Amino acid sequence: MVKNLVIVESPAKAKTIEKFLGSEFLVRSSFGHVRDLTKKGLGVDIEGGFKPLYEISAEKAKIVSDLKRAAKEAETVWLASDEDREGEAIAWHLKEALSLKEDKIRRIVFHEITKNAILESVKNPRNIDVNLVNAQQARRVLDRLVGFEISPILWKKIKPALSAGRVQSVAVRLIVERENEIKNFMTVSFFRVVGVFEISNTFGTNTFQAELNIRFKTEEEAKTFLEKCISVTYSIASIDKKPAKKSPAPPFTTSTLQQEAGRKLGLSVEKTMQIAQQLYESGKITYMRTDSLNLSDMALGVAKKEIGKLFGPEYVKIRKYRTSTKGAQEAHEAIRPTYIENQDIDGDATQKKLYDLIWKRTIASQMSDAVLEKTDIVIDISSFVKEKFIASGEVIKFDGFLKVYIESTDDESLNGNSGTLPPMVVGEQPSLEEMQATQKYSQQPYRYAEASLVRKLEELGIGRPSTYAPTISTIQKRGYVVKQNKEGVSRSYKNFILKKGKIKEETKTEKTGYEKNKLFPTDIGTIVNDFLVQHFVNILDYNFTASVEKEFDEIAQGEKDWNEMIKEFYASFHPQVEKTLKTSERASGERLLGIDPASKKNVYVKLGRYGPMIQIGDTESEEKPKFAGLNKGQSIDTITLNEALTLFDLPRIAGKYENENITVGIGRFGPYIKLNNTFYSLGLKDDPYTVSEQRAIEVIEEKRKKDKEMAENKSKYPLKIGEYEGKEVLIAIGKYGAYLKHGIDNIPLGRSVKADSIDLQKAIESILSQKEKNTKKVIREFPGEERIKVLNGKYGPYISNGKENFKIPKGKNPGTLTFEDCSEIINKGTSSPAKKKPVRNKKST
């Protein structure tokens, strides 16, 4: 029996801490929150003074009952969840859910996972901070009220299954408004003048570039300036050298990691978090969901030693960073390598790359400033007063942290004036080699990428490190925004070149506006946003979160009653809900495109129940209107009358085959051909509007041939091809392509492998190579009991009976477990719950 039970939030943390605390302590994990508001209904008893109605969800039931059992056996339960609002609430929920008596619990917190910090925290337990818990309850209830009262309005007024919330709706708003800015952006062009000069002096002959301090608005002005420059001289008016320095960026938080992984490695926010989680779980980095810039003293010490060793002591500068982020709760450290002395790690390519990024950023954050020397040279032009050429140069005198890491920017056009300038003296007269006046265009605002949206949300204090990635995926799942590329367009620009006293004029073209993986609002996103801004501008306000956070802080300080706060909020919010339900129009984004020349009826574009559509004729008229859905890539905002009318060309009859009509159309799954009620998908190569009868027949025949093959496969496979090690070897075809069956083992062959290309020889090769892969995984097998194995998992060894997995109890050596030991462990039944398969989305029929 163990006297002490310690409960932390994450299993990986539990594993680490257990080592520090010794055998008197059993460390378990709660896997985050254990209770939440009821899934059904509002989950808040409004009449009963906004009392939250909590439940333990099905997936947490097992965790709670296990913890309950462990708590019963322990003398003292140490609640060691994070030291922030959510962590405090987790501790309180644990106390409630496990029915723990006040005198049995101790609340402890530690700021870093080191032996000292943990032992120290155990010496200084405190009570659960009720005020902090209440602040969390207020946060939770407010989010539920906002989300569950506004979303149903959208179902009624726009489309079913839509959603609104304090965080996601603001995220969508940012994207919609940015799109509007881009739409309303007026591009202006100007002429930038750059000269290439040659200077000959005691240091030799050198060339350098300088830019005119004035930009011309029109072609004429630019040309006139160049003409006047045919007969001028240039002289160095001043040389200004000044020292400058650059400092490293602070260590990574969740948000900055997502940004840099996006910019430098091209990873999506979700992918970044997945890889970071893997690194965390294998003990290579500290916790990846954090808003803290803090590094532990231990980490700083190791960083200092490493930098000194790798680059020399002059490169070391230990720094403490402080966060300026609104609402940061800093329960953890910044993201850093667990062992900073490990410059690289074992793992796959992406894991290595992400680790390298984290290592460099961490190391650089503790390195010296880079010392630069900036030079500005002003060149006078004879017969001009205001117009001057400026040459700028930048020389690195001491590289400091730049040796390791340079932070990227979203705006790559900020490539400043780097490089050296040749030596020269005031009064010297450089000669002009060439001067170019080039037409440039003002840059429209950038669309958000996933990571830059996260940065903006963080700036506004909206959302938390644990929710950035899920929020981004929610607004895409709801169809409010899409991540896509935008093709660049060609545009022409003028260029005037002055060389050897003559002016040449040329018109060139450039590609512009190409964007990759940016977030674009959809029609639904725009309509929902406009609706919400119109009716709930207070919730959609960029400062709404900040202002309620202030109130949560007051609750946490014990200066405000949380029920009072929610009551006040609801008193103004709920009438808004009622009013909107009663008075608002159905929002469909309807637009009149014009008149259909054939029927002389009105043509509208609007959002229907199944997405954007065109409607010919009015719903009020006697004759039923005609409808057609928009194609991919078209939008309510931009579709023209002509484009709309061609949508009615489908479905069309493309010809005849086997005495039946061939119909061509575009359906839910893209373009198709239909013959006799059977569908044949059209690939990207074929255009449904023009596809010929001949081609359609081809497609039908191809599909029939494939189907026939499939049917043959079904009767042919699984096919026995021989025996190996006394067990049958079969080839089978499954969901994931061809695979081998060898006894009870399944060996996947990969999608590209054709089943009929496998003979016994090849099959045995595959079986052997699979075995080799598995030897790393399988620790023990038992003859005659093929289903029961001891395996190496990500989180250590476990026993599998083919269906369920079982943890190996502490103190048992997985390498020497007997079959009887395994059976006993299995029979005790402390299996981890079977992983639930993701529920497929219900069809919207």
Added chain:
DNA sequence: CAGTGAGCGAGCTTCCGCTTGACTT
């Protein structure tokens, strides 16, 4: 699961933050 789109309407959808082993057919 591919001709839908108003209307009748049961019952469903939805929030934000914590955390999240392996075992395929």
